[in-house]
Structure formats: structure tokens, C-alpha cells
Amino acid sequence: MEDYEKLLKKAEEELPEKTSSGDRFVLEKVRGHLEGNKTILINLKKIAKDLGRDEQHLLKYLLRELATPGKIIRGRVILGTKVSATKINKKIKKYVSEFVYCSxxxxxxxxxxxxxNIxxxxxxxxxxxxxxKSIK
Ligand SMILES: [Zn+2]
Structure with missing residues (x-):
């Protein structure tokens, strides 16, 4: 019987992990354009809202990750350097896995x-x- 129990336990352990059914939001891609050597993002607020996160929190994370200065002016995010949308989207994904999805x-x-303070x-x-990580 002992072997059978072991087997049962093993079978349990080998069950595939529950697949994520949590993908209830579709992560919107960042939209924007370059202005000179600045990058303007027009939908970061919407993305943050979709994630249920504060825009400032998301922005601060992105500025740190992208090592660029930036601020919000009249609803648009202005980054002080040229940053490709691909790069920003990658960082947003990283943000989501770190600060939105339960591990x-x-x-x-x-x-x-x-x-x-933690x-x-x-x-x-x-x-x-x-x-x-605390983002301030
Ligand atoms: Zn959880």
C-alpha cells in the first residue's frame, strides 16, 4: 500500500499547474510619438487604470527602468529622451509581472x-x- 500512496502523491505532484485564468485584462500597447529628442506617451494613464495602478507609480517605475527623466504634462507623459515603444512595452510587462500579478x-x-515603509x-x-520594491 505504501507504494500506491507514493504513486498517488506523485501523480498529484505531477498535475499540471492551474493555468492562468487571470488574464482578464488585455494589456494595451503604449501609444505615442517622438518630438525632437523627447518621447511623448498619450495613453499611460489608461494603461495604469486598466492595471488598477496609480499612473505616478507606473511612471516612476518606467523612468527608473529606462533611466530617463520624465513627467506628466496635461495628461501626456513626456520622457526626456528618445525611447522606442518596444522598449517601453517590455518594461510595462515587467511592471505587470512584478506589481500586478500574484506570484x-x-x-x-x-x-x-x-x-x-515596506x-x-x-x-x-x-x-x-x-x-x-518600493517606488517613491
Ligand atoms: Zn494570489
């Missing part, structure tokens, strides 16, 4: 909270709470 259950039903990604679906 335990892979669902996007999460919120960012802060506790004693930022956490808290999952509303499974309750997991994981420290994340």
Missing part, C-alpha cells in the same frame, strides 16, 4: 499596500502577501 496564484486581483503586493484572490 502564488497568477491572478491580477491584487493591491499594493504599505506596512512600516511595500507589499497583496493578493485578493488567494491572500498571498509579498514584499515588492
Amino acid at each position: 502564488e496564484c497568477n491572478k491580477p486581483d491584487t493591491e499594493l499596500t504599505e506596512d512600516k 511595500a507589499y503586493l497583496k493578493c485578493l484572490a488567494c491572500g498571498a502577501k509579498k514584499p515588492v
Whole structure:
């Protein structure tokens, strides 16, 4: 019987991981254009909203990752250097995996909270709470 139990356990372990059904939002591609040697993004606010995140938080992350200065002027994001949309989209994807999707259950039903100056990604679906980089 012991072998059978072992086998059962093994079978359980080998079950494929639950596939992500959490893809409820379609990540919009960043839109914008170059103006001289600046990059203008017109839909970062919308992207942040779709992700349920603060635009400033997303922007600060992008500025840090892209190592470029930037700010929001009249609803548009102005980056101080030329940055390709491909590069920005890649960073947004990275942001999503770091700050939106739960690393335990892979669902996007999460919120960012802060506790004693440590930022956490808290999952509303499974309750997991994981420290994340603080972006200030
Ligand atoms: Zn979760």
C-alpha cells in the first residue's frame, strides 16, 4: 500500500499547474510619438487604470527602468529622451509581472499596500502577501 500512496502523491505532484485564468485584462500597447529628442506617451494613464495602478507609480517605475527623466504634462507623459515603444512595452510587462500579478496564484486581483515603509503586493484572490520594491 505504501507504494500506491507514493504513486498517488506523485501523480498529484505531477498535475499540471492551474493555468492562468487571470488574464482578464488585455494589456494595451503604449501609444505615442517622438518630438525632437523627447518621447511623448498619450495613453499611460489608461494603461495604469486598466492595471488598477496609480499612473505616478507606473511612471516612476518606467523612468527608473529606462533611466530617463520624465513627467506628466496635461495628461501626456513626456520622457526626456528618445525611447522606442518596444522598449517601453517590455518594461510595462515587467511592471505587470512584478506589481500586478500574484506570484502564488497568477491572478491580477491584487493591491499594493504599505506596512512600516515596506511595500507589499497583496493578493485578493488567494491572500498571498509579498514584499515588492518600493517606488517613491
Ligand atoms: Zn494570489
